[in-house]
Amino acid sequence: xxxxxxxxxxxxxxxxxxxxxxxxxxxxxxxxxxxxxxxxxxxxxxxxxxxxxxxxxxxxxxxxxxxxxxxxxxxxxxxxxxxxxxxxxxxxxxxxxxxxxxxxxxxxxxxxxxxx
Amino acid sequence: xxxxxxxxxxxxxxxxxxxxxxxxxxxxxxxxxxxxxxxxxxxxxxxxxxxxxxxxxxxxxxxxxxxxxxxxxxxxxxxxxxxxxxxxxxxxxxxxxxxxxxxxxxxxxx
Numbered sequence: 265x266x267x268x269x270x271x272x273x274x275x276x277x278x279x280x281x282x283x284x285x286x287x288x289x290x291x292x293x294x295x296x297x298x299x300x301x302x303x304x305x306x307x308x309x310x311x312x313x314x315x316x317x318x319x320x321x322x323x324x325x326x327x328x329x330x331x332x333x334x335x336x337x338x339x340x341x342x343x344x345x346x347x348x349x350x351x352x353x354x355x356x357x358x359x360x361x362x363x364x365x366x367x368x369x370x371x372x373x374x375x376x377x378x379x380x
Numbered sequence: 381x382x383x384x385x386x387x388x389x390x391x392x393x394x395x396x397x398x399x400x401x402x403x404x405x406x407x408x409x410x411x412x413x414x415x416x417x418x419x420x421x422x423x424x425x426x427x428x429x430x431x432x433x434x435x436x437x438x439x440x441x442x443x444x445x446x447x448x449x450x451x452x453x454x455x456x457x458x459x460x461x462x463x464x465x466x467x468x469x470x471x472x473x474x475x476x477x478x479x480x481x482x483x484x485x486x487x488x489x490x
Binding site: 272296298300307308310313368371 | 384438478480482484
């Protein structure tokens with residue numbers, strides 16, 4: 265079993281729809297959770313960063329963490345064609361500087377297409 | 381505002397050749413990383429560094445080497461290239477919480 269599971273998609277939605285992207289994880293030590301957006305032939309770009317459980321909102325994006333269920337979500341409101349990309353979840357545990365090096369564990373990414 | 385810069389962007393290597401992927405960051409981050417990304421496999425950590433002179437192996441280090449002589453630079457060396465090293469390589473850096481990626485280097489070994 266992978267430490268982080270993410271549905272690869274593709275997920276196709278009409279413009280203006282609310283998009284829900286999800287990841288599940290098995291390592292209960294994960295404390296920090298991130299969402300990255302990756303356009304084709306580009307590097308991953310940090311979208312959202314959360315610590316522990318709860319919600320965090322930034323514009324049209326909301327990140328949600330449910331540690332009891334080991335489940336994280338990214339919601340995109342009023343989706344736009346420019347949101348078409350692959351979305352990667354990432355997470356890490358609370359480790360020391362020399363011991364852990366701030367290493368992240370990534371999901372495999374969900375490909376999203378927002379159509380006109 | 382350069383961030384993380386990788387060169388080359390694209391490269392074709394023959395089996396058995398060697399090459400170095402260059403990476404430099406101008407954000408004074410202590411942590412630097414090399415990942416490879418293969419279709420359906422996500423990002424796999426090759427090597428990482430917590431500061432100049434300190435490097436350590438990640439999940440998939442075989443066939444690669446790194447060095448970190450300065451805070452800014454973290455080159456990745458491929459020795460005796462093999463077809464299994466065909467991939468997209470991302471260099472990244474971090475101040476300690478989140479990680480910032482470069483634009484990637486597309487490598488094909490034929």
